[in-house]
Amino acid sequence: MSEPILEMTDVSKRYRTAGFGRGRGGFLAVDGVSLHVGRGEALGLVGESGSGKSTLARMANGLVVPTSGTVRTDGRDVARLGRRGLRRLRRNVAMVFQDPLASLNPRQTVRQTLENVFRAHGETTSTAELVALLESVGLGAHYLERYPHEASGGQLQRVAVARALALKPDLIIADEPTSALDVSVRAQILNLLADLQRDQGISFLHVSHDLAVIRLYSDRVAVMQRGRVVETGPSEEIFRSPQHPCTRALVEATPEAELPARPAGALRGADRACHDRDHDSPNDHPVVSRPEAGATEY
Ligand SMILES: Nc1ncnc2c1ncn2[C@@H]1O[C@H](COP(=O)(O)OP(=O)(O)OP(=O)(O)O)[C@@H](O)[C@H]1O
Numbered sequence: 001m002s003e004p005i006l007e008m009t010d011v012s013k014r015y016r017t018a019g020f021g022r023g024r025g026g027f028l029a030v031d032g033v034s035l036h037v038g039r040g041e042a043l044g045l046v047g048e049s050g051s052g053k054s055t056l057a058r059m060a061n062g063l064v065v066p067t068s069g070t071v072r073t074d075g076r077d078v079a080r081l082g083r084r085g086l087r088r089l090r091r092n093v094a095m096v097f098q099d100p101l102a103s104l105n106p107r108q109t110v111r112q113t114l115e116n117v118f119r120a121h122g123e124t125t126s127t128a129e130l131v132a133l134l135e136s137v138g139l140g141a142h143y144l145e146r147y148p149h150e151a152s153g154g155q156l157q158r159v160a161v162a163r164a165l166a167l168k169p170d171l172i173i174a175d176e177p178t179s180a181l182d183v184s185v186r187a188q189i190l191n192l193l194a195d196l197q198r199d200q201g202i203s204f205l206h207v208s209h210d211l212a213v214i215r216l217y218s219d220r221v222a223v224m225q226r227g228r229v230v231e232t233g234p235s236e237e238i239f240r241s242p243q244h245p246c247t248r249a250l251v252e253a254t255p256e257a258e259l260p261a262r263p264a265g266a267l268r269g270a271d272r273a274c275h276d277r278d279h280d281s282p283n284d285h286p287v288v289s290r291p292e293a294g295a296t297e298y
């Protein structure tokens with residue numbers, strides 16, 4: 001198997017917290033996580049709120065610096081990258097965030113937003129190229145001259161995906177890319193991401209609360225609880241036979257529905273089961289890791 005696009009080894013992140021509340025030495029948001037994303041693969045990262053998913057995702061492209069451990073992207077140790085190396089990393093690893101409206105500048109048209117991505121990397125672009133970029137995310141050329149307030153949430157998330165695609169990344173990190181959107185457009189965005197994985201060979205690290213989404217759109221799953229990965233494996237297998245209590249609770253709370261059109265709060269029970277700090281310490285249960293069929297587990 002070729003080198004993974006992303007490989008994290010024993011990575012931890014301790015946030016320095018001001019004042020009182022979380023004990024001395026800050027708060028350990030990610031605690032000794034090892035995982036990888038293979039080339040062309042979509043890895044889903046699920047877990048309760050506050051389990052460290054976004055922190056982990058941000059360490060993958062250098063937005064958050066790990067306290068310890070190694071992050072290798074495209075075979076290079078992120079901690080050893082100089083300025084030019086970091087720029088190249090940002091080209092190779094693009095991000096799509098939860099709230100497209102918040103992630104786009106309200107004073108810039110879509111054209112300006114996209115042109116800025118090229119400019120930031122010392123490149124020029126043409127209208128034809130921008131139109132092709134919009135078309136690749138299912139938007140017509142007329143969106144180029146629109147401002148964010150002139151488009152819907154789903155259309156804006158397509159723009160955010162176009163922005164992520166502009167520099168032809170190898171890996172896209174999507175952190176809850178549909179949870180701010182209407183249920184009716186969620187599937188469209190998820191299908192768009194799945195098409196990009198299939199047609200352009202882009203790898204994905206897809207963060208979601210929602211195991212139903214991960215099941216449909218990820219090849220493999222990593223389940224996080226309180227800063228640790230407690231279970232990994234192929235999506236279908238995790239669904240068929242979840243081993244860790246946290247995973248089991250998530251699976252039991254996930255409806256069989258084709259799409260994430262579940263009523264709000266349906267996962268509340270799972271959140272409780274994963275969240276209960278009085279018992280069920282992650283240390284009480286072994287980490288469950290399944291090798292992929294026919295592949296080497298990193
Ligand atoms: N900059 C920061 N400073 C201090 N603590 C932080 C910081 N960012 C996150 N945390 C804390 O680290 C923990 C993990 O946060 P993180 O955002 O990674 O979780 P998450 O799994 O993405 O949660 P959610 O599902 O709600 O998005 C949380 O307890 C959070 O309060």
Ligand SMILES: [Mg+2]
Nearest residue numbers: 053054055175
């Ligand atoms: Mg998060």
